[in-house]
Amino acid sequence: MAPYVWVNTGNPTAIPTRQEGVSKKEDPYGWYRKGPISPDFNIEQVLPHLFDKSITYIKARAPEAKKGKPFFLYLPLPAPHTPIVPVPPFKGASKINPYADFVMQVDHHMGQILTTLKETGIEDNTIVIFTSDNGCSPEGNFTELAKHNHDPSAIYRGHKADLYEGGHRVPFIVRWPTKIKGGQKSYATACLTDFYDTMREITKQPKKDNGGEDSVSLMPAFEGKTKTKRTYLISHSINGSFAIRQGKWKLLMCPGSGGWSLPRPRTASKDKSLHPVQLFDLEADPAEKTNLAQKHPSKVKSLILLLQTAIKNGRSTPGTPQQNDGATPPFHKRIIETYPILAE
16 A cells, blocks of 8 residues: 555655555555655565565574574565566466466565575474465456366455455465474464464463463464464454354354355345354355254354453463553444343
8 A cells, every 4th residue: 555665764765656446446456545655665576675685684594593592584575465476487377367367476576585594594493384364255256267167265255355264264384494303284363463472482482461462372283282372263244244263163243244245244234134243163064054043042152252352361371461552342232132231
């Protein structure tokens, strides 16, 4: 989003001198909102530029890292988010669409990062985590991808912005040769917030009451154990609808997706044929097709109480209660009428 400006240590590298933007009608993949842009900012080169900067940083820090002074690099990728702007030789390489091309370009650049770690002699003791913030966006053009037998959400329902699994199930790939066995898989429940406590444990920092209060270390999973200390997980959709998962059970505090897929919030909230909450058994029904809320009212109640406890404590892990950043989540009137314990 505008302004399109590079910022280096708090300072812009150049001041915007003009307005630029591309409408979705002009380019359904490469569109971006009109706004001020700096003369040194090239939309198509944003992804390569960030990787070039990262590689330069790794090379500069590697000598000290070998001497026991570790470094941290956070590289939030602008791809394959919009604007979807793959460059040659990736443009057209997938034979599918620009989104698939852009994914190929990301894969190439990640390969460059791993090659740099190897060439600088620090790959064995460097932890690399590759993950995503949410499921695939409709901007990838699901219809076109389906023509090539590809569904970014695989067996899961929904996509970006939703409460359904397609909105939240993302890759979490970790490479750490001296600590993690290659090819290892884990089915432990995990959340991106767990990054905090994992890094805290690795760097041997003390716990803080108000630091990473929704975070659980993933080190047990890294070591091959089947579980971490996480006992449940809270998530929410783009419209603020909450979900809570404990073991195989997942409760959605809304009658629809809570996001962009059907049934959408406005329609779902008025559809009296839909139960106000949804309960799924993710082991038997990972695609979230069968709502079991009316069949298992006691499970719904126990998960609601667990959610309320987390809201009251301002955290989803054991520890000193914390203040929530916002007000109590606004549960829909139909939900409160069906489950009065929410109003207590």
